[in-house]
Amino acid sequence: xxxxxxxxxxxxxxxxxxxxxxxxxxxxxxxxxxxxxxxxxxxxxxxxxxxxxxxxxxxxxxxxxxxxxxxxxxxxxxxxxxxxxxxxxxxxxxxxxxxxxxxxxxxxxxxxxxxxxxxxxxxxxxxxxxxxxxxxxxxxxxxxxxxxxxxxxxxxxxxxxxxxxxxxxxxxxxxxxxxxxxxxxxxxxxxxxxxxxxxxxxxxxxxxxxxxxxxxxxxxxxxxxxxxxxxxxxxxxxxxxxxxxxxxxxxxxxxxxxxxxx
Amino acid sequence: xxxxxxxxxxxxxxxxxxxxxxxxxxxxxxxxxxxxxxxxxxxxxxxxxxxxxxxxxxxxxxxxxxxxxxxxxxxxxxxxxxxxxxxxxxxxxxxxxxxxxxxxxxxx
Numbered sequence: 001x002x003x004x005x006x007x008x009x010x011x012x013x014x015x016x017x018x019x020x021x022x023x024x025x026x027x028x029x030x031x032x033x034x035x036x037x038x039x040x041x042x043x044x045x046x047x048x049x050x051x052x053x054x055x056x057x058x059x060x061x062x063x064x065x066x067x068x069x070x071x072x073x074x075x076x077x078x079x080x081x082x083x084x085x086x087x088x089x090x091x092x093x094x095x096x097x098x099x100x101x102x103x104x105x106x107x108x109x110x111x112x113x114x115x116x117x118x119x120x121x122x123x124x125x126x127x128x129x130x131x132x133x134x135x136x137x138x139x140x141x142x143x144x145x146x147x148x149x150x151x152x153x154x155x156x157x158x159x160x161x162x163x164x165x166x167x168x169x170x171x172x173x174x175x176x177x178x179x180x181x182x183x184x185x186x187x188x189x190x191x192x193x194x195x196x197x198x199x200x201x202x203x204x205x206x207x208x209x210x211x212x213x214x215x216x217x218x219x220x221x222x223x224x225x226x227x228x229x230x231x232x233x234x235x236x237x238x239x240x241x242x243x244x245x246x247x248x249x250x251x252x253x254x255x256x257x258x259x260x261x262x
Numbered sequence: 263x264x265x266x267x268x269x270x271x272x273x274x275x276x277x278x279x280x281x282x283x284x285x286x287x288x289x290x291x292x293x294x295x296x297x298x299x300x301x302x303x304x305x306x307x308x309x310x311x312x313x314x315x316x317x318x319x320x321x322x323x324x325x326x327x328x329x330x331x332x333x334x335x336x337x338x339x340x341x342x343x344x345x346x347x348x349x350x351x352x353x354x355x356x357x358x359x360x361x362x363x364x365x366x367x368x369x370x
């Protein structure tokens with residue numbers, strides 16, 4: 001009975017070693033393509049089974065040690081194989097990634113052009129209206145040039161958006177332009193549009209800025225007033241960061257070559 | 263000897279009697295030929311087998327699962343030395359001035 005128990009314990013010990021080798025295999029195949037990882041795991045599982053069966057048939061009691069030795073001596077080759085397979089997988093995934101990046105870049109450029117055109121048009125209209133109403137409102141005398149400047153800068157930024165290398169700077173310029181024009185829009189709103197001014201005032205009153213002047217109501221009111229401009233500016237900042245990232249990726253893929261994210 | 267050459271030699275020896283060989287049978291044959299006792303490490307063996315399959319020295323296919331199930335074991339990945347592999351071994355031997363021709367080379 002003792003001999004049978006010892007044999008049972010020894011086999012369990014060998015099975016545990018084989019399981020640890022398979023666990024090591026699962027570790028170094030993680031993140032690899034499913035088919036590649038499954039092939040290596042299945043092949044190793046077969047090898048371990050065959051070695052255990054062969055040792056059992058020959059009465060070899062040192063098979064656990066032999067399996068551990070094979071796993072340890074091959075660990076460096078396992079990691080080297082993993083590095084190579086990861087390289088192959090990332091290279092094969094690169095065209096898909098680049099294609100997705102190109103599509104996303106195109107969508108962002110279109111969005112920038114739509115918003116930028118809107119800002120430039122608003123700047124021109126605002127400059128025109130402040131010029132028309134300057135005889136009625138003293139404050140309007142100083143608002144024409146900021147809106148005109150904003151419109152010119154927005155146009156310049158859109159020209160930069162047309163060039164892949166200038167997109168990040170173009171979007172950053174549009175962010176500054178959005179913040180600049182919104183500040184002047186708020187200060188000149190009564191001059192520019194009585195209707196919009198009226199509705200904005202109602203929103204602010206509803207939020208408590210003018211109704212009950214407490215700290216929280218004031219904060220909500222200020223937030224409501226600043227939010228539209230801040231959102232547009234934040235959008236352009238995020239887009240500028242995204243353009244910069246895709247530009248770096250294109251350079252990394254084709255060092256020395258022009259950007260491929262066009 | 264480089265592991266590629268040992269794999270080709272042992273693989274052709276197994277192929278002389280059987281149609282295919284698999285990882286453990288190859289490791290055992292290599293150990294017997296080397297007379298050093300120890301089996302080739304897992305990582306070293308399967309990395310080399312993968313590399314040789316990619317370069318066309320070996321061809322590989324998975325055994326039908328029904329066969330493995332019938333024998334109550336995991337399925338094996340079956341390898342075979344290709345004609346290109348046999349020629350590569352022949353050239354390596356010629357380069358060393360070895361004139362011996364194995365039965366496996368005649369089969370390939």
